[in-house]
Amino acid sequence: QVQLQESGPGLVKPSETLSLTCTVSGASVTSGNDYWSWIRQLPGKGLEWIAFVYYGGTTYYSPSFKGRASISVDTSRGQLSLKLHSVTAADTAVYYCARGTGPFLRNHFDPWGQGTLVTVSS
Amino acid sequence: SYELTQPPSLSVSPGQTASITCSGDELGNKFVSWYQQKSGQSPVLVIYRDANRPSGIPERVSGSKSGNTATLTFSVTQAIDEADYYCQVWDSGTVVFGGGTKLTVL
Numbered sequence: 364q365v366q367l368q369e370s371g372p373g374l375v376k377p378s379e380t381l382s383l384t385c386t387v388s389g390a391s392v393t394s395g396n397d398y399w400s401w402i403r404q405l406p407g408k409g410l411e412w413i414a415f416v417y418y419g420g421t422t423y424y425s426p427s428f429k430g431r432a433s434i435s436v437d438t439s440r441g442q443l444s445l446k447l448h449s450v451t452a453a454d455t456a457v458y459y460c461a462r463g464t465g466p467f468l469r470n471h472f473d474p475w476g477q478g479t480l481v482t483v484s485s
Numbered sequence: 486s487y488e489l490t491q492p493p494s495l496s497v498s499p500g501q502t503a504s505i506t507c508s509g510d511e512l513g514n515k516f517v518s519w520y521q522q523k524s525g526q527s528p529v530l531v532i533y534r535d536a537n538r539p540s541g542i543p544e545r546v547s548g549s550k551s552g553n554t555a556t557l558t559f560s561v562t563q564a565i566d567e568a569d570y571y572c573q574v575w576d577s578g579t580v581v582f583g584g585g586t587k588l589t590v591l
Binding site: 400 | 518520528530571578
Protein backbone atom coordinates (compact mmCIF):
# COMPACT_ATOMS: atom_id res chain seq x y z
CA GLN A 364 0.00 0.00 0.00
CA VAL A 365 1.44 3.31 -1.07
CA GLN A 366 1.45 6.01 1.57
CA LEU A 367 2.63 9.60 1.48
CA GLN A 368 3.37 11.81 4.46
CA GLU A 369 4.06 15.53 4.23
CA SER A 370 6.19 17.36 6.76
CA GLY A 371 7.55 20.83 7.25
CA PRO A 372 7.17 24.03 9.26
CA GLY A 373 3.63 25.12 9.84
CA LEU A 374 4.58 28.79 9.90
CA VAL A 375 6.71 30.70 7.42
CA LYS A 376 7.46 34.41 7.38
CA PRO A 377 6.60 36.56 4.36
CA SER A 378 9.37 36.80 1.74
CA GLU A 379 11.02 33.63 3.04
CA THR A 380 11.17 30.18 1.43
CA LEU A 381 8.62 27.50 2.23
CA SER A 382 10.23 24.05 2.36
CA LEU A 383 8.23 20.83 2.54
CA THR A 384 9.11 17.16 2.39
CA CYS A 385 6.97 14.19 1.43
CA THR A 386 8.05 10.73 2.55
CA VAL A 387 6.91 7.94 0.27
CA SER A 388 6.43 4.38 1.47
CA GLY A 389 5.25 1.35 -0.46
CA ALA A 390 6.58 2.68 -3.76
CA SER A 391 9.82 3.91 -5.22
CA VAL A 392 10.30 7.55 -6.14
CA THR A 393 12.51 6.30 -8.96
CA SER A 394 9.70 4.33 -10.59
CA GLY A 395 9.33 5.21 -14.23
CA ASN A 396 5.57 4.73 -13.95
CA ASP A 397 4.88 7.32 -11.27
CA TYR A 398 4.86 11.09 -11.24
CA TRP A 399 5.25 12.75 -7.85
CA SER A 400 3.30 15.96 -7.45
CA TRP A 401 2.64 18.81 -5.08
CA ILE A 402 -0.87 20.23 -4.99
CA ARG A 403 -2.24 22.87 -2.66
CA GLN A 404 -5.60 24.04 -1.41
CA LEU A 405 -6.13 27.59 -0.24
CA PRO A 406 -8.42 27.93 2.80
CA GLY A 407 -11.97 27.16 1.76
CA LYS A 408 -10.98 26.96 -1.89
CA GLY A 409 -10.32 24.38 -4.58
CA LEU A 410 -7.27 22.41 -5.60
CA GLU A 411 -4.27 23.94 -7.33
CA TRP A 412 -1.51 21.88 -8.93
CA ILE A 413 2.02 23.16 -8.40
CA ALA A 414 4.48 20.78 -10.04
CA PHE A 415 5.56 17.20 -10.56
CA VAL A 416 8.83 15.32 -10.85
CA TYR A 417 9.46 11.88 -12.24
CA TYR A 418 12.10 9.34 -13.06
CA GLY A 419 15.41 10.93 -13.89
CA GLY A 420 14.46 14.17 -12.21
CA THR A 421 12.44 15.67 -15.03
CA THR A 422 10.11 18.35 -13.74
CA TYR A 423 6.95 20.08 -14.87
CA TYR A 424 5.61 23.25 -13.27
CA SER A 425 2.33 25.06 -13.35
CA PRO A 426 2.78 28.40 -15.14
CA SER A 427 1.44 29.99 -11.96
CA PHE A 428 4.47 28.77 -10.02
CA LYS A 429 7.20 28.62 -12.61
CA GLY A 430 10.26 30.50 -11.39
CA ARG A 431 9.08 30.48 -7.79
CA ALA A 432 8.74 26.78 -7.04
CA SER A 433 11.32 24.02 -7.09
CA ILE A 434 10.52 20.32 -6.84
CA SER A 435 13.00 17.49 -6.45
CA VAL A 436 13.40 13.92 -5.26
CA ASP A 437 15.88 12.41 -2.85
CA THR A 438 16.13 8.84 -4.05
CA SER A 439 18.26 7.70 -1.12
CA ARG A 440 15.59 8.77 1.35
CA GLY A 441 12.54 8.05 -0.77
CA GLN A 442 11.37 11.64 -0.42
CA LEU A 443 10.07 14.39 -2.59
CA SER A 444 10.51 18.01 -1.68
CA LEU A 445 9.03 21.39 -2.53
CA LYS A 446 10.54 24.81 -2.14
CA LEU A 447 8.41 27.87 -2.74
CA HIS A 448 10.32 31.13 -2.69
CA SER A 449 9.25 34.64 -1.71
CA VAL A 450 6.03 33.55 -0.06
CA THR A 451 3.21 35.90 0.84
CA ALA A 452 0.02 35.49 2.85
CA ALA A 453 -1.61 34.32 -0.38
CA ASP A 454 0.49 31.15 -0.14
CA THR A 455 -1.22 30.12 3.09
CA ALA A 456 -2.70 26.74 2.23
CA VAL A 457 -2.79 23.03 2.87
CA TYR A 458 -0.07 21.43 0.77
CA TYR A 459 -0.51 17.88 -0.46
CA CYS A 460 1.85 15.49 -2.14
CA ALA A 461 0.29 12.93 -4.44
CA ARG A 462 1.35 10.13 -6.73
CA GLY A 463 0.42 10.46 -10.35
CA THR A 464 -0.16 7.27 -12.30
CA GLY A 465 -1.30 6.57 -15.81
CA PRO A 466 -0.31 7.89 -19.21
CA PHE A 467 2.29 10.63 -19.23
CA LEU A 468 0.66 14.06 -19.01
CA ARG A 469 -2.75 12.39 -18.80
CA ASN A 470 -2.41 10.77 -15.41
CA HIS A 471 -4.57 10.82 -12.30
CA PHE A 472 -3.52 11.24 -8.66
CA ASP A 473 -3.72 8.37 -6.21
CA PRO A 474 -3.02 8.32 -3.35
CA TRP A 475 -2.68 11.70 -1.67
CA GLY A 476 -0.91 12.50 1.53
CA GLN A 477 -2.84 13.80 4.52
CA GLY A 478 -1.71 17.34 3.77
CA THR A 479 0.15 19.88 5.83
CA LEU A 480 -1.11 23.37 6.65
CA VAL A 481 1.37 26.14 6.03
CA THR A 482 0.59 29.62 7.28
CA VAL A 483 2.53 32.59 6.00
CA SER A 484 2.61 35.27 8.64
CA SER A 485 5.07 37.47 10.44
CA SER B 486 -5.75 29.18 -19.68
CA TYR B 487 -7.91 26.09 -19.72
CA GLU B 488 -10.93 25.96 -17.44
CA LEU B 489 -13.23 23.27 -16.12
CA THR B 490 -16.68 24.32 -14.99
CA GLN B 491 -18.62 22.56 -12.24
CA PRO B 492 -21.81 23.60 -10.46
CA PRO B 493 -20.89 24.94 -7.00
CA SER B 494 -23.45 22.82 -5.21
CA LEU B 495 -25.94 20.01 -5.58
CA SER B 496 -28.49 18.76 -3.08
CA VAL B 497 -30.10 15.35 -3.23
CA SER B 498 -32.21 13.13 -1.01
CA PRO B 499 -30.87 9.77 0.16
CA GLY B 500 -31.62 7.02 -2.33
CA GLN B 501 -31.92 9.39 -5.26
CA THR B 502 -29.56 9.72 -8.20
CA ALA B 503 -27.02 12.53 -8.07
CA SER B 504 -25.15 13.73 -11.14
CA ILE B 505 -22.29 16.20 -11.00
CA THR B 506 -21.15 17.72 -14.29
CA CYS B 507 -17.80 19.03 -15.43
CA SER B 508 -17.50 20.90 -18.70
CA GLY B 509 -14.56 22.15 -20.70
CA ASP B 510 -13.39 22.74 -24.23
CA GLU B 511 -12.34 19.65 -26.16
CA LEU B 512 -12.98 17.51 -23.09
CA GLY B 513 -13.58 14.57 -25.41
CA ASN B 514 -9.85 14.49 -26.11
CA LYS B 515 -8.81 14.38 -22.49
CA PHE B 516 -8.93 11.85 -19.66
CA VAL B 517 -11.16 13.06 -16.82
CA SER B 518 -10.55 12.07 -13.21
CA TRP B 519 -12.80 12.74 -10.22
CA TYR B 520 -11.85 13.20 -6.57
CA GLN B 521 -13.93 13.10 -3.43
CA GLN B 522 -12.92 15.29 -0.51
CA LYS B 523 -14.78 14.94 2.75
CA SER B 524 -14.60 17.68 5.33
CA GLY B 525 -11.14 17.91 6.89
CA GLN B 526 -9.73 15.08 4.79
CA SER B 527 -7.46 14.80 1.79
CA PRO B 528 -8.89 14.08 -1.68
CA VAL B 529 -9.55 10.51 -2.74
CA LEU B 530 -9.67 9.31 -6.34
CA VAL B 531 -13.12 7.94 -7.23
CA ILE B 532 -13.00 7.84 -11.05
CA TYR B 533 -10.09 7.85 -13.49
CA ARG B 534 -9.85 7.84 -17.30
CA ASP B 535 -13.43 9.04 -17.57
CA ALA B 536 -15.21 5.96 -16.29
CA ASN B 537 -12.89 3.66 -14.34
CA ARG B 538 -13.35 2.98 -10.64
CA PRO B 539 -10.35 2.35 -8.38
CA SER B 540 -10.60 -0.66 -6.11
CA GLY B 541 -12.78 0.06 -3.10
CA ILE B 542 -15.10 2.50 -4.88
CA PRO B 543 -18.64 1.07 -4.99
CA GLU B 544 -20.37 0.25 -8.27
CA ARG B 545 -23.08 2.81 -7.58
CA VAL B 546 -20.45 5.45 -8.37
CA SER B 547 -19.88 5.90 -12.10
CA GLY B 548 -18.31 8.28 -14.54
CA SER B 549 -19.22 9.09 -18.11
CA LYS B 550 -18.43 11.62 -20.77
CA SER B 551 -20.28 12.99 -23.74
CA GLY B 552 -18.92 15.73 -25.93
CA ASN B 553 -17.49 18.47 -23.74
CA THR B 554 -19.18 17.33 -20.54
CA ALA B 555 -18.12 14.67 -18.05
CA THR B 556 -20.51 13.43 -15.40
CA LEU B 557 -19.99 11.78 -12.02
CA THR B 558 -23.09 9.86 -10.99
CA PHE B 559 -24.22 8.29 -7.73
CA SER B 560 -27.02 5.88 -8.62
CA VAL B 561 -28.27 5.54 -5.04
CA THR B 562 -26.92 8.44 -3.05
CA GLN B 563 -26.06 7.79 0.56
CA ALA B 564 -25.22 10.09 3.44
CA ILE B 565 -21.58 9.00 3.23
CA ASP B 566 -21.39 10.54 -0.26
CA GLU B 567 -21.71 14.04 1.17
CA ALA B 568 -18.46 15.74 0.19
CA ASP B 569 -16.79 18.10 -2.25
CA TYR B 570 -16.05 16.65 -5.67
CA TYR B 571 -13.43 17.86 -8.12
CA CYS B 572 -12.86 16.92 -11.74
CA GLN B 573 -9.36 17.05 -13.19
CA VAL B 574 -7.68 16.91 -16.60
CA TRP B 575 -4.33 17.68 -18.17
CA ASP B 576 -4.06 20.48 -20.72
CA SER B 577 -0.87 21.56 -22.46
CA GLY B 578 1.37 20.01 -19.83
CA THR B 579 -0.58 21.47 -16.92
CA VAL B 580 -3.00 19.93 -14.45
CA VAL B 581 -6.38 21.64 -14.29
CA PHE B 582 -8.96 21.10 -11.56
CA GLY B 583 -12.56 22.13 -11.69
CA GLY B 584 -13.79 24.53 -9.06
CA GLY B 585 -15.49 21.76 -7.11
CA THR B 586 -19.07 20.78 -6.35
CA LYS B 587 -20.40 20.45 -2.83
CA LEU B 588 -22.77 17.49 -2.71
CA THR B 589 -25.27 17.71 0.11
CA VAL B 590 -27.37 14.69 1.01
CA LEU B 591 -30.46 15.99 2.77
